Amino acid sequence: MKILLTGGTGYIGSHTAVALLEAGHDVTLLDNFSNSKPAVLDRLHTITGVAMDFFETDVTDEAALTEIMKQRSFDAAIHFAAPKAVGESMEKPLHYFKNGVGGTVALLQTMADHGVRNVVYSSSATVYGFSDDLPLVEGAPTVVINPYGRTKLMCEEILQDLCRADERWNAIALRYFNPVGAHPSGLIGEDPQGVPANLMPFVAQVAVGRRPELTIFGDDYPTPDGTGVRDYLHVMDLAEGHVAAVEHLASDPGYDVINLGTGSGISVKEIVAAFEKASGMPIPTVIAGRRPGDGPASYADANKAASVLGWRATRSLDEMCADVWRWQSQNPNGYGD
Numbered sequence: 001m002k003i004l005l006t007g008g009t010g011y012i013g014s015h016t017a018v019a020l021l022e023a024g025h026d027v028t029l030l031d032n033f034s035n036s037k038p039a040v041l042d043r044l045h046t047i048t049g050v051a052m053d054f055f056e057t058d059v060t061d062e063a064a065l066t067e068i069m070k071q072r073s074f075d076a077a078i079h080f081a082a083p084k085a086v087g088e089s090m091e092k093p094l095h096y097f098k099n100g101v102g103g104t105v106a107l108l109q110t111m112a113d114h115g116v117r118n119v120v121y122s123s124s125a126t127v128y129g130f131s132d133d134l135p136l137v138e139g140a141p142t143v144v145i146n147p148y149g150r151t152k153l154m155c156e157e158i159l160q161d162l163c164r165a166d167e168r169w170n171a172i173a174l175r176y177f178n179p180v181g182a183h184p185s186g187l188i189g190e191d192p193q194g195v196p197a198n199l200m201p202f203v204a205q206v207a208v209g210r211r212p213e214l215t216i217f218g219d220d221y222p223t224p225d226g227t228g229v230r231d232y233l234h235v236m237d238l239a240e241g242h243v244a245a246v247e248h249l250a251s252d253p254g255y256d257v258i259n260l261g262t263g264s265g266i267s268v269k270e271i272v273a274a275f276e277k278a279s280g281m282p283i284p285t286v287i288a289g290r291r292p293g294d295g296p297a298s299y300a301d302a303n304k305a306a307s308v309l310g311w312r313a314t315r316s317l318d319e320m321c322a323d324v325w326r327w328q329s330q331n332p333n334g335y336g337d
């Protein structure tokens with residue numbers, strides 16, 4: 001298949017590009033570099049031996065998208081491009097609605113105009129909020145707890161409406177749990193700008209000496225060791241989930257929503273212990289109070305992905321930590337400037 005990846009130089013997009021090429025697909029990347037670096041393209045070339053087709057474009061720019069669609073033909077798009085920081089979304093909601101929702105509408109309109117009606121969308125487990133009813137099944141109630149989550153839910157609803165209105169459309173919204181890890185080459189990985197908002201890159205920066213300690217927010221949750229539990233999955237497993245999803249579009253499924261997670265939860269303390277083992281470095285920690293908006297536990301029911309897509313996460317926590325450590329220790333400052 002010929003596939004357009006918006007946000008293709010970002011963390012999940014770049015790993016998915018590798019998995020798609022390995023599966024024999026033709027890949028074109030689009031990104032505005034608002035949260036990634038051009039160096040990713042060289043790294044992808046080194047890993048795959050292929051100079052990937054790339055457009056430096058903003059996904060909200062319908063005229064630019066039209067030019068790309070005129071120059072290239074696509075069978076499907078995988079739509080990653082969007083800002084993704086929950087805290088920032090509360091300070092700059094319009095930025096999130098413009099890029100997250102406006103970008104999705106611009107992409108879908110351009111696709112429709114050019115007869116491309118297959119799309120995989122990056123949604124998030126954040127749409128479930130926190131529930132006592134675990135594991136989280138796709139039919140569980142959705143709850144919006146911040147503007148970022150609202151953009152994800154709005155885009156899911158837009159895709160659902162589109163598929164309802166025109167049966168030629170096929171759209172799969174993938175609800176990711178907590179992607180971590182890096183490509184085993186150590187050449188590409190997660191490179192957050194500023195203070196990492198997610199646990200694993202923070203732990204890795206402590207291990208490599210960029211930060212003195214990890215603050216654990218809450219050790220009095222009703223979980224086995226008191227710290228928060230999440231469903232961490234290896235980014236290469238997630239990337240392969242996208243290959244399965246985009247290939248499934250060919251069977252004309254209409255609209256569907258599917259969790260991508262391992263189905264089991266890992267605590268903050270378990271992550272710290274596994275990372276110390278993988279890196280051989282101590283991770284000093286301090287305990288602080290719970291953060292507003294955080295909850296005790298969240299993990300997926302991963303059975304639908306297995307039955308519909310034939311996909312299951314296979315990589316272990318030790319593998320996730322070893323791959324993050326390889327990436328972080330070989331690139332202490334990420335992709336650099």
Ligand SMILES: NC(=O)c1ccc[n+]([C@@H]2O[C@H](COP(=O)([O-])OP(=O)(O)OC[C@H]3O[C@@H](n4cnc5c(N)ncnc54)[C@H](O)[C@@H]3O)[C@@H](O)[C@H]2O)c1
Binds near residue numbers: 030035081123176
């Ligand atoms: N990483 C996670 O934990 C996680 C979890 C659930 C969902 N998601 C979603 O998955 C997608 C990819 O996440 P990621 O972790 O790879 O993030 P990322 O920031 O690494 O990648 C997103 C890419 O999109 C680009 N981008 C942003 N706005 C753009 C625009 N207007 N035009 C063109 N390019 C633009 C950025 O430069 C970046 O390269 C996002 O939609 C995110 O919300 C991520």
